Amino acid sequence: MAHPAVYLLKPELWLGFSLTSGVLEHEARDRGKRRGLALAESIHVLLLVVDCHIPQAQSLKQKRSAVKSLIDRLRGRLNASVAETGYLNNWQRAAIAVSLVSNDKRYLQQQIELVQQLVLASSGHITVGGIEQHWL
DSSP states (O other): OOOOOEEEEOSSOEEEEEEETTEEEEEEEETTEEEOOSSOSOBEEEEEEEEEEOTTOOSHHHHHHHHHHHHHHHHHHHOOEEEEEEOTTOTTEEEEEEEEEESOHHHHHHHHHHHHHHHHTSTTSOEEEEEEEEEO
């Protein structure tokens, strides 16, 4: 099932992205004439959701300090979009979303292992409950 296309509108060029069968396919429209972009054949999007437990946190301030440290480390090493997305008011739990984009799926699969290593090496303050993978 194809998802609706999203168009970034400019007067002279419409650049459209549509999501079909797990691969982001793109197309360009120049004043109504369709032509393919020469940039890449496909774009792979990986979303990782890391379920974290912070047993030593006794307040939201302590939790946010540990989570912020991990988020900064992930952003710096992976050049990825990273955000705390769940359990925002829970002292000892956090859900962290990591989004990566590439035209090479094997590269993204290698990045999954790097995310796991970085989370596990987070100075012992954070334990991982699980990591969900979503290919878009």
